[in-house]
Amino acid sequence: MRLHRNLCFAVIDGLTLIFNEGKYADKVIQQLLKRDKRWGARDRGFVAETTYDIVRWKRLYAEIAEVKEPFDRENLWRMFAVWATLKGIKLPDWKYFEGTPTRKIKGRFDELSKIRKFKESIPDWMDTLGEKELGKAVWTKEIEALNEQAEVILRVNTLKTTKEKLQAELFDLDIETEFLKDYPNALKLKERANVFSTEAFKNGYFEVQDASSQLVAEFLNVQPGMRVIDTCAGAGGKTLHIASLMENKGQIIALDIYENKLNELKRRAKRNGAHNIENRTIDSTKVIKKLYDKADRVLIDAPCSGFGVLRRNPDAKWKLQPDFIEKIKKTQQEILQQYSKMVKVGGQLVYATCSVLPSENQKQIDIFLTSESGKDFTFVKDKKVLSHKSGFDGFYMALLERK
Numbered sequence: 001m002r003l004h005r006n007l008c009f010a011v012i013d014g015l016t017l018i019f020n021e022g023k024y025a026d027k028v029i030q031q032l033l034k035r036d037k038r039w040g041a042r043d044r045g046f047v048a049e050t051t052y053d054i055v056r057w058k059r060l061y062a063e064i065a066e067v068k069e070p071f072d073r074e075n076l077w078r079m080f081a082v083w084a085t086l087k088g089i090k091l092p093d094w095k096y097f098e099g100t101p102t103r104k105i106k107g108r109f110d111e112l113s114k115i116r117k118f119k120e121s122i123p124d125w126m127d128t129l130g131e132k133e134l135g136k137a138v139w140t141k142e143i144e145a146l147n148e149q150a151e152v153i154l155r156v157n158t159l160k161t162t163k164e165k166l167q168a169e170l171f172d173l174d175i176e177t178e179f180l181k182d183y184p185n186a187l188k189l190k191e192r193a194n195v196f197s198t199e200a201f202k203n204g205y206f207e208v209q210d211a212s213s214q215l216v217a218e219f220l221n222v223q224p225g226m227r228v229i230d231t232c233a234g235a236g237g238k239t240l241h242i243a244s245l246m247e248n249k250g251q252i253i254a255l256d257i258y259e260n261k262l263n264e265l266k267r268r269a270k271r272n273g274a275h276n277i278e279n280r281t282i283d284s285t286k287v288i289k290k291l292y293d294k295a296d297r298v299l300i301d302a303p304c305s306g307f308g309v310l311r312r313n314p315d316a317k318w319k320l321q322p323d324f325i326e327k328i329k330k331t332q333q334e335i336l337q338q339y340s341k342m343v344k345v346g347g348q349l350v351y352a353t354c355s356v357l358p359s360e361n362q363k364q365i366d367i368f369l370t371s372e373s374g375k376d377f378t379f380v381k382d383k384k385v386l387s388h389k390s391g392f393d394g395f396y397m398a399l400l401e402r403k
Contacts, residue, residue, distance in 0.1 A: 025315040056314035060121040064108045145388035150311040152189040155209040204271040212395040217241035224249035226296040231339045236265030243274035291342045304353035308394025356394035
């Protein structure tokens with residue numbers, strides 16, 4: 001592979017914003033990709049994947065390059081040189097790469113690869129917490145899986161098409177996909193492609209949604225005609241899946257504290273042809289109280305650490321802080337206590353997170369079931385999805401029934 005100066009500059013500019021200014025990697029990359037209209041798919045792929053790669057392996061590359069934060073541009077070029085050397089890419093004769101110790105880089109890599117926190121490029125506290133919660137053997141496998149690049153999975157919108165029809169339509173555009181066993185509405189891309197520019201996407205035939213995330217709506221046991229409340233709907237990935245499972249019959253109330261996210265859900269619902277969704281912003285406790293004892297099904301897709309989705313958000317490794325985990329656990333329990341009151345007698349509740357930490361998952365359910373609000377519920381079943389076993393995001397979901 002030959003390195004091109006303008007693409008490498010884009011990567012360095014992106015890393016400056018992510019590492020030194022705390023910007024979110026996905027937003028930075030979106031901006032970078034608009035930088036030069038002449039860039040083809042391969043150029044844009046290089047910028048996005050190289051930036052994500054260096055973000056993912058920040059600690060390891062910084063250690064090998066012997067640089068410390070905050071990184072100046074010279075430091076970032078040194079980290080870039082480490083990335084290129086380890087990928088087997090010949091460094092061009094540019095001033096940024098003068099005196100790059102290629103052999104030393106490989107030696108340091110071999111040495112540091114014996115220590116998990118460097119090999120998997122994670123902060124000390126995260127490594128300690130993962131091992132404490134999952135045990136050494138499981139955590140070692142899990143963090144390795146969470147460092148792999150996430151595959152692109154589509155969820156077919158069955159309100160508008162079938163898996164077979166969508167697969168054929170994409171095939172005509174040279175986008176090859178395959179079915180996934182045990183994921184009834186999923187198509188996996190064989191190679192990365194810009195699916196958002198397709199007519200199929202604009203017509204609402206699919207959404208991009210990880211296979212593990214697609215299990216959550218299925219777990220909720222919805223039926224057409226029910227009243228279902230999605231309490232932390234956000235931009236509505238799972239809400240839209242619920243709508244398709246309900247065949248547009250019945251009512252879905254999508255709640256969130258952020259109105260802008262619900263506005264995005266409104267746009268997506270229109271594209272998806274899902275017209276049984278009503279959005280309500282949680283701007284006071286009245287919104288929740290009005291819905292007590294009203295729902296056949298309630299989904300709590302709780303805010304969490306995101307420990308299960310580090311593959312697609314590698315910068316979260318550097319943004320997350322231990323005190324945030326403690327705060328979010330309190331929030332999770334408060335939400336469970338309050339939102340569970342919306343389930344009517346005989347109705348069901350699913351509590352889900354995109355975390356692999358038992359303290360955010362089974363332990364929260366145990367605390368809830370022994371509390372005053374939880375005594376009216378029985379535990380039906382749960383599902384723990386680990387990335388190293390599934391090949392997809394780490395997730396947890398528990399199904400409870402109100403007596």
